[in-house]
Amino acid sequence: MQTITRRFLSAALLLVAMFSTVHLLTAYWRKPNPVVARKWSAPRLLLPDSVVYGFVRELLAQSDTMESRPNHPSSADFHISRVLFENNLWPAANGRFYSQCPQENGWWLWQLCEQDPLLTPADTVFMRQQMRFCTGYGLHQRFIPGRTIIPADTVWTLKERLHDIFEAMRILRQRHHTSGFSNISAPQFSVDHQTVIVEISSTCGGGFCGGSETWLLQKRGRHWHKIRLLSSWVS
Template structure:
């Protein structure tokens, strides 16, 4: 009798436990749900860790110092904006916008899959996830030794101060005096394939005048080195 009662209790607890609905399995790329966290807090969390992004950028910059990997014939220099956003150059006509990720035209990813067979459809899903979490991207000085970084906040503060004084055209002069150069680099957040062997990159060289150069290109890892497998677009001013 006692045995039957214990068995019944165990069966009852088992049924109750089984009837409880389990939460859906969370994808590894999704940020953990924290009670009380706002959507904005988690929207600013990148999909990939800074160490992954900066390890790639360091290796790419080291390879590109000779001017033979990208922006061929151009020395990029050692001074970068910490984000791929810069103030509108004096006298520039038209729109002046830089996003945090490479400025890909509509259909560019599809071409890399269908025509070039550089990416897979699964890679494009992973890339879109990176783009969706790119708002927090910025270069970190401690992860790029040997390079000078101009913080976006500093840049905006200088531009605002000079605009207030009616000296917006003096922005380049002040940046050159402070950082010792009139040529500045921009690196958009690189976009990785699922296996991290193929990367979409945008690098620009800006001088806020009638000069500058930029490219969006794809590199692939081969025998420990990055090789350009396609140049998507570019400009020379």
């Protein structure tokens, strides 16, 4: 009899506890606060740094500097200043404008795949994915030995302090003993990493002199070769 009574009391207490729990949850339940996604840094590139900046170093190794060209003519395919901006920025613009990726202006990836079989459909998909994640790209001194990299913040801080972009560029040219600056965009790789689309730009600073070329390059052996000029402009 005592065993039955104990079992009955245990069951009754369990039911009371369950009903109490349900009552508390329904009476005092609060909607949990949403979890805020925090972005601690710029988006990571789709490809590892060794691939992206390895290509940039190879391209620089194949180029001559804009500073040496007048006195020492070279047959190099690429002419790039020894002083480069971190990003492709045009300080003459009213706001801060950055361009990390080649822009499809006058050319399209699908054309290089369907009309000119220079890329495969898989290549175009892969390149578009890289374009989505290129906002974390920038030339960094630790990856580019032997060249001088000017951070974008340095340019904008100097411009805002002087209130004159032309004076800011003049100071930067004197400081780094150069007549102009260059930038290499985030390279867009094919699936096998043997074909690249890249924009190489240059400017004297201020926005009134400069130019840009977007090339499709292919690697043959140890060197990158120009296959097609996709777009260009000069001012």
